[in-house]
Amino acid sequence: MRVSISRRNLMWLSGLALAGSMTLVQAAPLSFTVPLTGAQEVPPVETKGSGAADLTYDPGTRLVTWTVTLNGLPSEATMAHFHGPAATGKNAGVKVWLSGKGAPVTSPLKGQATLSPADAQEFLAGEMYINVHTKDHPAGEIRGQVLPPKSN
Secondary structure, eight states: OHHHHHHHHHHHHHHHHHHHHHHHOOOOOEEEEEEEEGGGSSSOOOOSOEEEEEEEEETTTTEEEEEEEEEOOSSOEEEEEEEOSOOTTOOOOEEEESSOTTSOOOSSEEEEEEOOHHHHHHHHTTOEEEEEEESSOTTOSEEEEEOOOOOO
16 A cells, blocks of 8 residues: 555656646747838938847846847947837837947947846837937937747
8 A cells, every 4th residue: 555655646746747847948039130220210211321130038037138230320329229119110218228328339239138027028029129329310310120030
């Protein structure tokens, strides 16, 4: 009888361990590129400048990392941010500074931030955009909507 109880306990513990390990499985980090253009600004900006933001987002930690490369901006970049919540063609307030406040903006611009749970939902829903501001266009010269790939 003692063997029977031990087997039953072993089966119960095995099932519990399996169920617990399944909750530890997290979605894999998402890596994608966001093109930055003047045409995406609201209203659109005519510029020869462009850029690209290489983003990686880890849903388990809500950590987003970025490398933003700027090309051909006719004036100095002054700041860069994530803005939201906003769909394509809409404007919104600043969510996360990509450049340091008051710090020079040089390309490539690298950094990381942990998003709040609400900001993470907006990020994954495509309701954020990246905006790069310049001396010539203080409201923003190039912009790109953050559209993460759908995770499986």
